[in-house]
Amino acid sequence: MKRAALAVVSVLALTSTLTACSGGEDKRPGTPAPQKAKQITPAQRLAKVIVTKDDLPGYNVSEPEAQYAFAKSSDELTVDKPGCAPLALAMNQLPLGEPQADLVRTAGAGYGKESTYITLASYEPAAEAESLLAGLAKAVPECRGGFTAKAGKNTTAYESVTAEKGTASGAVAFRSTMTFRGVSHTLRTEAVRDGDVLAVYFSVNGFAIADSTRPSDAKMPANVVKAQNSKLAK
Numbered sequence: 326m327k328r329a330a331l332a333v334v335s336v337l338a339l340t341s342t343l344t345a346c347s348g349g350e351d352k353r354p355g356t357p358a359p360q361k362a363k364q365i366t367p368a369q370r371l372a373k374v375i376v377t378k379d380d381l382p383g384y385n386v387s388e389p390e391a392q393y394a395f396a397k398s399s400d401e402l403t404v405d406k407p408g409c410a411p412l413a414l415a416m417n418q419l420p421l422g423e424p425q426a427d428l429v430r431t432a433g434a435g436y437g438k439e440s441t442y443i444t445l446a447s448y449e450p451a452a453e454a455e456s457l458l459a460g461l462a463k464a465v466p467e468c469r470g471g472f473t474a475k476a477g478k479n480t481t482a483y484e485s486v487t488a489e490k491g492t493a494s495g496a497v498a499f500r501s502t503m504t505f506r507g508v509s510h511t512l513r514t515e516a517v518r519d520g521d522v523l524a525v526y527f528s529v530n531g532f533a534i535a536d537s538t539r540p541s542d543a544k545m546p547a548n549v550v551k552a553q554n555s556k557l558a559k
């Protein structure tokens with residue numbers, strides 16, 4: 326066995342020497358080595374596919390202001406019913422699970438109208454995104470009686486959660502209600518998966534809530550969802 330192994334090594338060495346001397350490959354000094362295509366990071370990829378103002382005429386698309394965030398990270402958020410955590414995350418622009426990267430934008434159609442928060446998150450493997458979407462769907466009926474979310478000094482009591490038909494095929498969609506200073510408000514959420522990316526849309530009329538004198542019933546704008554899903558599908 327030892328002699329056979331040495332024979333194989335000798336043949337390989339001889340073959341390598343003959344190939345190097347044959348001139349079949351240009352090894353001249355100064356010949357540039359082939360360059361590998363540069364891989365973009367998950368964060369760079371999300372930045373390329375997130376919607377912009379050019380994709381949504383009539384909308385102002387911007388980064389949400391950090392000072393108004395309910396929680397800075399998923400670790401800060403707690404719920405009184407653990408099974409409702411996916412819903413609380415989705416409604417507060419926090420990614421589900423542990424993504425490779427995530428990105429948030431807000432699309433507003435003008436003063437007094439609802440705003441839609443778009444949260445993109447990429448996962449590895451793609452099956453993780455599928456599993457998280459299924460978990461979100463499972464939480465909707467389990468939390469129909471409502472739940473309370475907390476983060477630091479912030480507290481929001483969601484009084485009800487109801488499944489709805491989404492604007493996009495295969496979406497998990499639901500509406501939730503809350504009361505602020507005695508006034509009722511309806512919020513809407515929709516989540517869609519495209520490969521290894523989850524896109525979560527949350528629509529709320531922040532102007533009505535801040536006004537605290539008039540109720541609101543935020544709708545999910547189908548054109549915003551379509552614009553973002555189209556960019557993800559390219």
